[in-house]
Amino acid sequence: MAAEGKEPSILGFPCAPELGAAAHRKALAGHLRRCRDHAGIAPRQAARCLGTSTARITRIEKGQSALRPAEVGRLLDSYGATDPLERTRVDELLCEADRPEPWQDYAxxxxxxxxxxxxxxxxxxxxxxxxxxxxxxxxxxxxxxxxxxxxxxxxxxxxxxxxxxxxxxxxxxxxxxxxxxxxxxxxxxxxxxxxxxxxxxxxxxxxxxxxxxxxxxxxxxxxxxxxxxxxxxxxxxxxxxxxxxxxxxxxxxxxxxxxxxxxxxxxxxxxxxxxxxxxxxxxxxxxxxxxxxxxxxxxxxxxxxx
CATH class of the missing domain: 3.30.870 (Endonuclease; Chain A)
Structure with missing residues (x-):
């Protein structure tokens, strides 16, 4: 999270496999939304950064769409979120978010x-x-x-x-x-x-x-x-x-x-x-x-x- 005026942080969310992929994806999604808000960038501008639609940015920020590491990196770059520790934690959470969910063996x-x-x-x-x-x-x-x-x-x-x-x-x-x-x-x-x-x-x-x-x-x-x-x-x-x-x-x-x-x-x-x-x-x-x-x-x- 972020105190008022400070850059949002994802360091407080643990990299914990037992919590499941969906939780890691949703936490990252919220972090992306907060970073965009902090940078004062509108969803349509974020969409142009990825060459996609504002609807997909909305799905990404709600945890309803897959998080592709390259796209997440481009979004964070455009938001000015370049702190090395933060980006390392993002990469760790992306790995957890990519694991199978509990229902996928029974899809x-x-x-x-x-x-x-x-x-x-x-x-x-x-x-x-x-x-x-x-x-x-x-x-x-x-x-x-x-x-x-x-x-x-x-x-x-x-x-x-x-x-x-x-x-x-x-x-x-x-x-x-x-x-x-x-x-x-x-x-x-x-x-x-x-x-x-x-x-x-x-x-x-x-x-x-x-x-x-x-x-x-x-x-x-x-x-x-x-x-x-x-x-x-x-x-x-x-x-x-x-x-x-x-x-x-x-x-x-x-x-x-x-x-x-x-x-x-x-x-x-x-x-x-x-x-x-x-x-x-x-x-x-x-x-x-x-x-x-x-x-x-x-x-x-x-x-x-x-």
């Missing part, structure tokens, strides 16, 4: 609306999630995920279903990593525990899995159950994910709003703060996280006898 089945979330969540310091219908995706077993995906996409070939299941279930890996793992604060409706997904056995093993994860990762997963008594706080009606990053000066909060045929993202501070307040209210209204193991064990007993 033929990873839904495009979800890719920004999949790309950015490894860089999160804290994830708050609300799920009114299903177990949160990070916490699903393979057989539970398989049942859900087949229900939503009944004509999808079995091989693609298996790939999408693998994409979903590998997401738990970021919570298990040693370096800078996110903390997941998940809230799900109590109805999720009694909604039969597949067979009673599928539900029983899914709930066993939740209990095992809470025991394995007690400081990285907090799961709360929202009862009907949560009232209006639990009436959001669709999944919401709020991401807060390790480097908020470079990566602003991001909100993901899931829809049946797509998704919306919110990054303006006024909007992300509003959803933060909504989710905080829901967390206060839901049963305390300490009650969750007991509620899960009651659900186990129910499905054992079903």
């Amino acid at each position: 033929n089945v990873a839904p495009p609306p979800v890719r920004p979330l999949l790309g950015m969540e490894p860089a999160a310091r804290r994830i708050i999630s609300y799920e009114p219908q299903l177990v949160p995706g990070w916490l699903q077993t393979a057989e539970y995920a398989d049942t859900v995906i087949r229900a939503v996409y009944p004509t999808m070939p079995g091989r693609q279903v298996a790939e999408r299941v693998a994409l979903r279930t590998q997401r738990i890996g970021m919570l298990r990593r040693d370096e800078n793992p996110p903390v997941l604060l998940a809230v799900m409706d109590s109805e999720v525990l009694c909604r039969k997904i597949g067979t009673p056995g599928v539900m029983y093993r899914q709930i066993e899995h939740l209990l095992a994860l809470l025991e394995e990762l007690p400081f990285r997963i907090r799961l709360q159950i929202a009862q009907l008594s949560a009232g209006a706080a639990g009436a959001i009606g669709h999944p919401v994910v709020h991401l807060r990053f390790h480097t908020p000066d470079y990566l602003p909060d991001m909100v993901y709003l899931e829809q049946y045929e797509g998704a919306q993202y919110r990054e303006k501070p006024a909007e992300t703060e509003r959803y933060q307040a909504v989710l905080n209210n829901l967390c206060w209204s839901a049963d305390p996280a300490g009650d969750t193991p007991g509620l899960l064990k009651k659900a186990l007993a129910f499905w054992r006898s079903a």
Whole structure:
């Protein structure tokens, strides 16, 4: 970042592979925008520097377009951003930004609306999630995920279903990593525990899995159950994910709003703060996280006898 009157700096953003390519690309994109603003250069002038369109400069500055090292260098030269230390860090971050993203091994089945979330969540310091219908995706077993995906996409070939299941279930890996793992604060409706997904056995093993994860990762997963008594706080009606990053000066909060045929993202501070307040209210209204193991064990007993 840059104090008023000083040149923008990217030195405060770490070169950290575990944060993922998308986070490095987005941090660099914001740095390019700040350097352009500091130099007093309009987007159309930056576009002429590259022989491209102002629309592409906008995509570059939002992290929505690939960052080519030669182009980044030309832009920084035109902005007067020539400090050797800064340029070395830019080169390092460009290398990280060019690595594969978590969804790229599953590119033929990873839904495009979800890719920004999949790309950015490894860089999160804290994830708050609300799920009114299903177990949160990070916490699903393979057989539970398989049942859900087949229900939503009944004509999808079995091989693609298996790939999408693998994409979903590998997401738990970021919570298990040693370096800078996110903390997941998940809230799900109590109805999720009694909604039969597949067979009673599928539900029983899914709930066993939740209990095992809470025991394995007690400081990285907090799961709360929202009862009907949560009232209006639990009436959001669709999944919401709020991401807060390790480097908020470079990566602003991001909100993901899931829809049946797509998704919306919110990054303006006024909007992300509003959803933060909504989710905080829901967390206060839901049963305390300490009650969750007991509620899960009651659900186990129910499905054992079903």
